[in-house]
Amino acid sequence: MFPVNVELSPHSISGNIGLAELKEAGNARDAIVEAAAKCFMHSGYSETSIDDVADDLGATKGRIYHYYRSKAELFFDVHRHGMAINLNAIEPIARGEGSPYDRLQSMCKAHLANMLEHIVYQRVVLQGVEMHLSSSTTPKQREKLKLLMKEREFYEGLFRDVLLEGRQNNTFSFENPSFASKAVLAILNNPVLWYTPRKTQSVQEKNQVIEEFSAFAMQSVNAKQ
Template identity: 25%
Template sequence: MATRNLPKPPAASPWKPAGARAQQREAKRNAVLQTAARLFNERGYHATSLDDIAEQLHVSKPTLYYYVKSKDDILLECVRTALGMMQQGIDEVRRAGGSAIDQLMACMRIYSRIVTMDFGMCVIRIGEDPLPAPRRKELRRLKAGIDGEFRRLIADGIAEGSLAPCDPKMAAFVLAGALSWIGRWYRPDGGLDPDAIADQSIALLMAGVQQRDPSPRRIPKKPAVRKSK
């Protein structure tokens, strides 16, 4: 993808300069990935063929091979891109600093926004499972990194006194789980605004669903189960 700094060809040339060509290629490759992600999310990974993707883009399957190696390659790129966006967002929050609770909420917001986008939805709906072992491992490592960031922020929040004492591992699962689920039920045409979904989900997870009394009552450690058969 690295484009050398070639001298510009004469203005009359019917070929575009190398830089522009590379840019155009990148834009086309991105269109392939985006279209594929949308189809994977709508129909499922196994139910989507390269022919389906080519058809949506009005190109032939051989044309697709100019931009991607295989269906696996496409999925890998979609998931990797989304996880990369999450990690980049978290890194920026980290660099900006501030209290752990504010950083945590900012990261939750980034996470919940990304899972409503095509690539992010792929992380939740398809994931790494269909890929061969080395690829699965790579993506799981990226996911574990993001999970680690949430755990770290939760531990920091407990330390600074803004979060209630809890097991950061469990809390990270609960927070990221609830937010991940958005990627399962969200419909771009469903009439719910992704920002509003993020706001409401984060508010619920931060404050809990229970009414806060002036004298907060303790949640029983073992909720009473009625004859759970």
């Protein structure tokens, strides 16, 4: 991650260093997404104004509307960002080698690690679920929201598949696979609702949360090695 906090000061001196970096990776958008994530996490979607995000950037509306057509699109992009983080971490594990037990455990721990590390994005993802429940926004944007939920369901499917595979070995036991994956993710997502990173002992704390909540998740489906 790049904590690039571009101070304003539109002097374009220094030849190309700053600008080159900005342009190359499309970092202008990324900076916006990051600021938006921070604001959305802090104040929620509706309570966050575009001006708030702009302030956080040290810029104005113009900058944001130059890259995003609407507030909703910005939110969607933040959401996608968060989901991408999760998918990149979990999908390789889910499709990798190892027993269902080992894989599920790895997935749980990786997911929890993501929650605690990228909590800013993850809370936005949760807000996406809230938004889904609400009958939100315009008719056309509901399509995009549907797509985000598809992603989410795909992600849940990764867990469901491992669970199903493990049920064959009697590694796990449950009735409804869909319910089981929902229960597991409910536990794994819970920490984002209350966890706030502290400077001191941050690592210890995190490990404790990861260990315990992955244990809860595994036990909830009656995992046996």
